[in-house]
C-alpha cells in the first residue's frame with residue numbers, strides 16, 4: 001500500500017541494506033510527497049489516485065495510449081526479453097521447443113504449465129484428434145459466405161458461432177467445460193480454417209483423417225483431391241509444425257490482450273477467442289506476413305530494393321515484417337524460420353522472392369535508419385515464404401497464424417480467469433470534448449457542406465503502430 005509522506009527526503013537516495021523498494025513522488029501543485037511501493041519493477045497505477053489537489057479531486061491517473069509501458073497482468077506463461085531477443089514458454093527456450101517438441105505438446109505446456117508425461121500426452125493427443133469434426137450445421141454456415149469472402153473473416157465468424165453449439169462453455173469456472181473448450185478449439189480450428197479455404201476455391205470440404213497427425217491432417221483437409229488417402233510430405237508437415245510452435249503464444253500482444261479484455265467480462269471462451277481472431281486480422285498484427293509477400297512482389301527484383309528502401313525512409317511506406325513493439329533485437333522466431341525456409345524450398349523448389357527477402361534484410365540491417373531505430377526482421381518476414389512454398393494462398397496466412405495462437409489464447413484466458421487480481425477490463429480516458437453543450441434543433445444548425453468521411457479521414461493512419 002502506498003503511504004503519504006511529508007518528508008520525501010526521508011525515503012530518498014538510501015544505499016546498501018537501507019535501500020527501499022519504493023518510489024518517492026512530490027506533487028509540485030501542493031508540495032505533498034508520497035511514497036509508493038515498487039514490486040517487480042512496477043508501481044501500481046492505483047497508487048497515484050491518492051495524489052489530489054483537493055478533497056473533491058478525482059486523483060491522478062496515468063496516461064498510456066496503446067499500453068506501451070503498462071503491465072496489465074502477472075503471467076507465468078511466456079517470457080520475452082526484447083533487448084536480448086529471448087523467448088521462453090514456461091521457462092523453456094523457443095529454440096529447444098522448436099528442435100525437440102511438437103505443437104500439441106507445446107499447447108499442453110502453455111495451458112497446463114508443464115510438459116506432459118507420456119500418458120498425459122497420449123490422452124491430450126487422443127482427445128484433440130477425436131474432436132476435429134465440426135457439426136454439419138457449421139458446414140452450412142460456412143457455405144453461406146460469398147465465394148470471395150476472406151477466410152479470416154469466415155474463421156472469425158465461425159469461432160464466434162461455436163459458442164452457440166456449446167452453450168455449456170458459459171460455465172467458465174467448471175473445469176470439465178474449460179477442458180472441453182480447450183480441446184474443441186485446438187481440434188476444430190484447422191478444420192474450420194481448411195473449410196474456409198475450400199469454400200473460397202469452390203472445392204468440396206475434406207473431413208478430418210484421424211490416422212494423420214495435427215499438421216498432416218490440416219494439409220490433408222486443405223489439399224486432398226481425388227486420392228483415397230492424402231500422403232503428406234513429412235518435411236513439409238514438420239516445417240508447418242515448427243511454424244505452429246513459433247506462433248503458439250507471444251504474451252500480451254494485441255490479440256491476446258483482446259482475448260483477456262473480452263474474457264474479463266466472463267463471456268464464454270469461444271467468444272473471447274473470436275475477439276482475438278478479429279485483432280489478429282489487422283495488417284499490423286497477424287496480417288503482416290500477407291503484406292510482406294505483397295511487398296516482395298511489388299519490389300519484383302533485387303535492383304529495385306534501394307528505391308524501395310528510400311520510400312520507407314521517407315515514411316511513404318513501411319518495411320513490412322520489420323520492427324516489433326517488444327523486440328529491439330532480432331526476433332528469435334525469425335531466426336528459426338529463416339533456417340526452415342531453405343529446407344522447405346529444397347522440398348518444393350526455389351522461390352525467387354527468397355533472394356529479394358534475403359537481400360532486403362541485408363541492406364536494411366546495413367542501414368543506419370533501421371539500426372538506429374532497432375528495427376529487425378520479425379516472425380512475419382520469412383513465414384509467408386514458407387506458406388507460399390506449401391501452396392497456401394496469401395489470404396490464408398493470417399488464418400494459419402490463428403490456428404496455433406489458439407493454444408496461447410486459451411492458456412492466457414485460463415490464467416486471467418483464475419487471477420484474483422483481475423476484474424472486468426475498463427480503462428479510463430482523458431475527456432477532451434465539449435461539456436454542457438445545448439441541443440440545437442435541426443432547422444437552426446449551419447455548417448460547411450462537407451462530406452462526413454472527409455472530416456473523419458485521418459492522415460497517416462497506416463503509420464500508426466499496433
Ligand code: CMC
Nearest residue numbers: 284285286288318319320321322323324325373378465466
Ligand atoms: N518500417 C519502417 N519504419 C518503421 C517500421 C517499419 N516496419 N516499424 C517501425 N518503424 C519506425 C517508425 O516509423 C518510427 O520511426 P520514427 O521514430 O522516426 O517516427 C519508429 O520506427 C518506431 O516505430 P513505432 O511505430 O513507434 O513502433 P511500434 O512499436 O508502435 O510498432 C510495429 C511496432 C510492429 C507495429 C511496427 O514496427 C510495424 O508496423 N511493423 C510492420 C508491420 C509488421 O511487420 N507487423 C508484425 C509484427 S510481429 C507479428 C505480431 O506479433 O503480430
